[in-house]
Amino acid sequence: MKMSYFPGCTLKNKAKDLDEYARKSAEVLGITLEEIENWQCCGGVFTTSKDEIATKLSSVRALMDAKSKEQPLVSVCSACHNVIKQTNHAMRNDSEFADKVNRYMSENEPYNGETEVLHYLEMLRDKVGFDSLKEKVVNPLKGKKIGAYYGCLLLRPNSVMAMDDPENPTIMEELIKAIGATPVVYGMRNECCGGYVSVESPELAKKKSDAVVANAKAQGADMIITACPLCRYNLIKNGADIPVVYFTELLAQALGVKEAENE
Amino acid sequence: MNKKDLLREEIIRRSGVNPKKCMKCGKCSGTCPAYEEMEFHPHQFASMIDSGDIEPLIASESVYKCLSCFACVERCPRGVEPAKLIEAVRLSVIREKGANRMTANDVPAMVDEETPQQLLVSAFRKYTK
Numbered sequence: 001m002k003m004s005y006f007p008g009c010t011l012k013n014k015a016k017d018l019d020e021y022a023r024k025s026a027e028v029l030g031i032t033l034e035e036i037e038n039w040q041c042c043g044g045v046f047t048t049s050k051d052e053i054a055t056k057l058s059s060v061r062a063l064m065d066a067k068s069k070e071q072p073l074v075s076v077c078s079a080c081h082n083v084i085k086q087t088n089h090a091m092r093n094d095s096e097f098a099d100k101v102n103r104y105m106s107e108n109e110p111y112n113g114e115t116e117v118l119h120y121l122e123m124l125r126d127k128v129g130f131d132s133l134k135e136k137v138v139n140p141l142k143g144k145k146i147g148a149y150y151g152c153l154l155l156r157p158n159s160v161m162a163m164d165d166p167e168n169p170t171i172m173e174e175l176i177k178a179i180g181a182t183p184v185v186y187g188m189r190n191e192c193c194g195g196y197v198s199v200e201s202p203e204l205a206k207k208k209s210d211a212v213v214a215n216a217k218a219q220g221a222d223m224i225i226t227a228c229p230l231c232r233y234n235l236i237k238n239g240a241d242i243p244v245v246y247f248t249e250l251l252a253q254a255l256g257v258k259e260a261e262n263e
Numbered sequence: 264m265n266k267k268d269l270l271r272e273e274i275i276r277r278s279g280v281n282p283k284k285c286m287k288c289g290k291c292s293g294t295c296p297a298y299e300e301m302e303f304h305p306h307q308f309a310s311m312i313d314s315g316d317i318e319p320l321i322a323s324e325s326v327y328k329c330l331s332c333f334a335c336v337e338r339c340p341r342g343v344e345p346a347k348l349i350e351a352v353r354l355s356v357i358r359e360k361g362a363n364r365m366t367a368n369d370v371p372a373m374v375d376e377e378t379p380q381q382l383l384v385s386a387f388r389k390y391t392k
């Protein structure tokens with residue numbers, strides 16, 4: 001199965017691991033991720049204001065590209081996914097916005113949010129299935145107690161993102177189980193780490209990320225996984241004393257494609 | 264329409280939020296992770312914008328303290344979406360000429376070896392027009 005893929009700027013630079021492991025693991029699971037040609041940065045934040053048009057065009061271009069290939073559009077970075085999904089929702093539901101965008105793009109066929117937008121985790125759950133994933137695991141991560149860190153971007157606003165129960169998500173815990181490890185559920189997993197203000201208010205960012213790590217540890221986690229490069233950066237920078245890794249790294253390890261690449 | 268009403272209209276139209284729906288329960292501020300850092304809290308954005316008392320919000324650092332975490336949006340029992348109001352006010356500030364909170368010259372001091380691109384593009388999206 002082929003799907004369109006939007007890596008985003010962080011996965012092409014600081015988070016190369018997130019990208020590589022995601023592609024290789026997808027191959028093992030029977031999905032080829034085809035990178036959108038000439039994709040442009042999503043901008044990192046979806047501006048909710050209705051009079052912001054230009055900042056959303058890069059997402060629209062990627063969505064149109066996927067539509068032309070009749071493929072779903074997959075991304076791995078929480079921020080890219082959030083921006084693209086919210087833009088798609090606006091194209092589908094905000095006719096004034098969509099009209100302005102379509103006039104500007106002046107393509108033959110208007111775009112009205114037809115593309116299916118998937119986070120990689122949703123691709124695993126809904127297209128591959130965690131049961132089939134489990135069958136492909138060659139190196140189960142037995143004995144690891146892993147706290148999934150969702151943060152904000154994957155889940156909110158739920159009226160648009162609709163990935164999971166925003167207050168009691170399970171998608172990453174299911175993944176952790178499928179790769180043979182034990183999920184650790186902790187209250188702070190869907191609270192904000194303060195990543196956006198790590199420059200503006202470093203003390204606030206530290207306070208928030210300390211609270212996340214402390215809570216995960218108190219519930220017994222010896223590792224945290226995330227899909228967000230900024231969360232990972234912020235948690236590590238503020239002194240997390242357990243490893244904080246991308247979920248794709250563990251997935252690649254369990255599927256046996258991580259070692260292969262290091263040889 | 265006087266200036267005050269115009270500003271109110273502008274914020275409401277831009278955000279798509281109807282602050283009249285707010286029942287002043289304070290749940291948004293109760294869940295807000297930036298609460299202690301904010302001079303004005305999410306529920307105050309709703310009530311002050313509704314009453315047209317917007318100048319103090321414009322002048323406040325609070326618009327930069329919001330983490331855009333959407334917890335207030337998710338947990339508001341009335342679907343008010345306070346984060347959208349805060350963003351609309353922030354845009355009113357940074358869209359003024361010369362009012363950018365951040366410029367490219369600030370970047371070298373912000374980054375270290377590990378800084379993800381995501382942080383920089385997000386900061387520009389939030390603080391710069």
Ligand code: SF4
Pocket residue numbers: 284285286287288289290291292305306309338339340341342343344345
């Ligand atoms: S949670 Fe909603 S209804 Fe309650 S004070 Fe905040 S905006 Fe108003």
Ligand code: SF4
Pocket residue numbers: 291294295296297298305328329330331332333334335336345346349
């Ligand atoms: S989006 Fe802003 S105002 Fe709302 S809860 Fe998060 S930090 Fe507080």
